[in-house]
Amino acid sequence: MARLNELNLIDALEGLKTGRFTSTELVTACYEQIEQFDPVVKAFVTFTKERALEQAKEADDLIQKEGGKAFEKKPLLGIPYACKDNFSTTGIETTASSNILKGYFPPYESTVTTRVNEAGGIMLGKTNMDAFAHGSSTETSDFFKTLNPWDISRVPGGSSGGSAVAVASDMCIFALGSETAGSIRGPAAWCGVTGMKPTYGRVSRYGVIAMASSTDSPGPLTKTVDDAAYVLEIIAGKDPFDATTSPKSVPEYSGFIKDFDLKGFKIGRPRSYFEIDLEDEVREIVESAVKKYEELGAEIVDMDLLDPKYSIAVYTILQRSEVSSNLARLDGIRYGQNREAFGMEARKRMMLGAYTLSAGYYDAYYSKAQKVRTLIIEDFNEAYKKVDLVIGPTMPSIALKLGESDNSPMFGELMDVLAEPSAIAGLPGISINAGFSRGMPVGVQLIGQQLTEGNVMGVAKVFQQNTDFHLNRPVIKSSE
Amino acid sequence: MKLKQQEIPLSNGFSFVIITFDMSELIITKEQVKRIAHLCKLQLTEAELEKFSQMFTQTLAVIDVLNELDTSDVPETYQVTGLGNVFQEDVEQKGTLTQEEVLKNAKNKKRGLIVTKGVFDR
Numbered sequence: 001m002a003r004l005n006e007l008n009l010i011d012a013l014e015g016l017k018t019g020r021f022t023s024t025e026l027v028t029a030c031y032e033q034i035e036q037f038d039p040v041v042k043a044f045v046t047f048t049k050e051r052a053l054e055q056a057k058e059a060d061d062l063i064q065k066e067g068g069k070a071f072e073k074k075p076l077l078g079i080p081y082a083c084k085d086n087f088s089t090t091g092i093e094t095t096a097s098s099n100i101l102k103g104y105f106p107p108y109e110s111t112v113t114t115r116v117n118e119a120g121g122i123m124l125g126k127t128n129m130d131a132f133a134h135g136s137s138t139e140t141s142d143f144f145k146t147l148n149p150w151d152i153s154r155v156p157g158g159s160s161g162g163s164a165v166a167v168a169s170d171m172c173i174f175a176l177g178s179e180t181a182g183s184i185r186g187p188a189a190w191c192g193v194t195g196m197k198p199t200y201g202r203v204s205r206y207g208v209i210a211m212a213s214s215t216d217s218p219g220p221l222t223k224t225v226d227d228a229a230y231v232l233e234i235i236a237g238k239d240p241f242d243a244t245t246s247p248k249s250v251p252e253y254s255g256f257i258k259d260f261d262l263k264g265f266k267i268g269r270p271r272s273y274f275e276i277d278l279e280d281e282v283r284e285i286v287e288s289a290v291k292k293y294e295e296l297g298a299e300i301v302d303m304d305l306l307d308p309k310y311s312i313a314v315y316t317i318l319q320r321s322e323v324s325s326n327l328a329r330l331d332g333i334r335y336g337q338n339r340e341a342f343g344m345e346a347r348k349r350m351m352l353g354a355y356t357l358s359a360g361y362y363d364a365y366y367s368k369a370q371k372v373r374t375l376i377i378e379d380f381n382e383a384y385k386k387v388d389l390v391i392g393p394t395m396p397s398i399a400l401k402l403g404e405s406d407n408s409p410m411f412g413e414l415m416d417v418l419a420e421p422s423a424i425a426g427l428p429g430i431s432i433n434a435g436f437s438r439g440m441p442v443g444v445q446l447i448g449q450q451l452t453e454g455n456v457m458g459v460a461k462v463f464q465q466n467t468d469f470h471l472n473r474p475v476i477k478s479s480e
Numbered sequence: 481m482k483l484k485q486q487e488i489p490l491s492n493g494f495s496f497v498i499i500t501f502d503m504s505e506l507i508i509t510k511e512q513v514k515r516i517a518h519l520c521k522l523q524l525t526e527a528e529l530e531k532f533s534q535m536f537t538q539t540l541a542v543i544d545v546l547n548e549l550d551t552s553d554v555p556e557t558y559q560v561t562g563l564g565n566v567f568q569e570d571v572e573q574k575g576t577l578t579q580e581e582v583l584k585n586a587k588n589k590k591r592g593l594i595v596t597k598g599v600f601d602r
Contacts, residue, residue: 107581201561214559243566244559313543324520331521333596335585339521347524351516352536355508358519368546370556375549377557409535410542426560450560 004029006170006473009079009227016059016078017068023056023078023122026173030080030124034171037476041147041156043165045085046093047125052080055122070120075234077120082166082175085126086133087113087218088207092123096209097141098131100330100341110207111242112176112218112235119234124172127162132327133178133211134345135159136186136412137405142343145402148191149474150440154399157187158412163221164191168474174227176235178218180211181315181423182395182416185431188221189394189443192433192472194464195221196228196457197419199450200426201246203232204239212322215315215423224470225432225461229253232453251454260458262297267446267459268387270305273418279397281437286393289434289444289463293391296462301387306379310372311420316413317356317369318424324353348409377425384449389459392418394431394443422447430460433469441472508536 004026007015015021031049038044059078062070071077083089086096088106095101113123130140138146138161146161148154149169156165160177164187167175177184179197188195196219203218210216220231236250269290274283294300327350332338342350356365383390395415405411413420422429427447434444444463448456464470508516510529513536517524524532579592588595 104585107577107584201563240568244561244563246561246563309545310549313546316539316543328520333586333588333594334582340523342522347520347522348532348535350520351513351522351532352539354516354519355512355536358516365540365543367556368551370558371551371554372546372549374554374557375551377560409539424560 003170005033005172007173008223009174009230010224012079012173013071016063017071019063023059023063024053026078027052027056027080027122027124030172033169034124037149037169038171040152040476041149041165041169042144043127043146043162043169043171044082044125045095045097045128045143045162048092048123052122052124059120059122074118074120075230076116078122079120079173080122080124081116082125082127082163082172083113083123084129084160084163084175084177086129086178086209087176088209089113089123089126092126094126094209096132097129097143098341098343098346099142099337100332100339101209101336102341103337104335106207108207111204111239112208115235116176127160127166127175129162130159130345131343132209132323132346133159133180133183134323134349134412136182136415137400138162138187139402139405140343140345147402148399149476150192151399152477154401154440155190155405157190157395157399159183159187160221161187164188164193164195167191167193167221167223169476170473174223174231175221176218177221178208178216179419179423180215180217180319182412182419184219184221185394185419185429185443185445186416188431189445190399190441192441192470192474193221193223194225194228194460194470195219195431196232196453197423197429198232198236198453199246199428201244202236202428202451202453204242204245206239206241210326212319213326214318214322215426225257225430225457225464226254228430229257229457229461246451248451253454253457256454257458257461260462262293262459262462265298265389265459266301266387267293267298268301268303268383268390270303270383270390270392272305272307273392276308276417277396278393279437282393282395282397282442285435285437285442286444290391292463292466293459296466298459303383303387305383305390305421306376308417308421311376311424312410312413312417314369314372314376314424315420316410317365318373320349320353321357321366322353323349324351324357373424376421380421380425380427380449388448388455390447392445392447394418394445398437398440398442418445426450428453428456430456432460432463433472434463435469436472441469506533506537507540508533
């Protein structure tokens with residue numbers, strides 16, 4: 001029998017409902033795993049063990065009292081999760097892995113964690129990330145580097161690296177992350193888990209420490225697509241505290257993808273996503289995933305999309321500009337440390353953003369980028385007249401070795417090249433494990449039109465129903 | 481400006497393309513970096529000024545690819561939701577933070593207010 005912490009969300013819920021085990025046992029199993037392996041991979045920056053065990057006890061009491069009915073009002077009752085450190089959590093230190101926010105205890109809770117907690121979810125702790133989500137390797141955390149559990153000489157990807165590692169290492173049942181362009185899908189691909197980046201505005205940004213406000217999208221990192229659908233249903237939806245959230249009602253994703261049928265589905269294979277500098281094995285694995293979809297009844301359509309190199313440029317300008325505006329508020333007066341505490345990466349991004357927004361350069365950079373953004377959106381709109389979804393590699397390579405990003409001032413932007421176009425256009429995308437290259441997981445991503453999370457997850461689920469890549473777990477070896 | 485592309489091989493055969501350039505032709509000079517740092521309220525060392533000036537020039541060189549695209553008739557997209565004029569109902573907001581909660585994280589406070597340096601000349 002699988003150890004409790006190894007269960008996926010759906011199975012863990014079933015076990016709690018039927019009384020096969022208690023939430024206290026489940027939470028304890030997660031902490032046992034954390035205590036054994038977190039000293040090696042370092043996924044967490046803060047633990048909330050005492051509180052979690054109290055909440056588990058409360059959950060167990062409620063289940064004892066109300067039985068299965070308790071889950072109708074609290075669909076995540078007794079489920080332990082890990083939370084990226086950029087979600088504000090009342091009274092629990094929230095730093096976005098930055099020195100400048102060290103010692104900051106938010107007086108309010110983010111909408112996403114509020115919803116998860118009200119649904120009965122139990123937070124195990126906060127996970128490490130690139131400081132302020134500025135990065136794609138979790139190496140730019142101001143505290144320490146998180147290591148990839150499949151090979152601890154490699155990075156986990158980022159910026160939601162800690163969350164991806166916590167899921168891949170079975171330290172939690174699911175995790176919360178956020179993506180600006182690649183920060184959920186990237187680490188999910190490199191750690192071999194499922195990462196769902198929703199449509200911009202589908203999930204509230206309220207209480208999430210801002211990176212680039214026009215693309216920031218919170219979302220789940222999970223063990224299966226079913227789990228992602230289940231969590232998304234809970235965290236998605238209109239929020240009066242975030243005016244950019246969509247007023248459209250949230251579909252019942254779990255039910256929608258239950259018996260998903262690929263027949264008649266057109267999946268676009270953009271040539272430009274396969275023509276960039278991909279590792280050979282990554283290309284082969286993604287091509288075999290495309291073939292698998294064809295076997296399963298989908299129609300594969302070769303198509304053109306704008307060269308993603310334009311998205312690197314657009315994203316770099318928009319993100320640096322928005323970062324410069326968002327980090328201007330950190331003055332050390334109301335909370336946090338003073339601006340001397342900013343790390344290298346944040347300084348670099350703020351300053352370039354201040355430049356691209358400044359008088360005289362605004363038109364050449366910021367305005368130009370926003371115009372090309374329009375072209376990228378129109379390009380996708382044209383594509384979705386012909387296909388239902390777009391498929392491609394998530395990352396151009398397997399996880400890199402630690403330290404390899406040091407040479408490039410645009411490392412993150414270059415690594416996230418395949419996530420940037422969809423992020424700029426606010427589209428939903430999922431990354432799932434499609435195979436292994438030299439023992440490291442390789443992700444394939446599916447990208448849909450805005451607010452078609454159901455289709456995106458449905459098509460991804462069919463892949464997991466017919467393959468078992470997502471069931472593989474790393475054997476964590478310490479360096480000795 | 482003369483740009484040279486240089487490939488830096490990584491493990492597993494993958495490589496980064498690093499753009500190098502003639503140092504006499506920095507798009508962003510050290511003086512400009514100093515000014516931007518001032519705008520951002522950041523203090524940089526001489527070595528950092530040099531480093532950032534090179535990094536920014538490198539990044540702007542990559543960004544230059546946008547000029548391959550004609551955008552003369554293209555409008556800007558500032559947000560992608562298509563929503564406009566999002567209003568809230570004019571009702572009393574519950575759950576406002578108390579003064580104590582708001583001040584909790586401030587280091588320097590006095591009589592229920594946050595103490596800051598003066599910003600206006602008398």
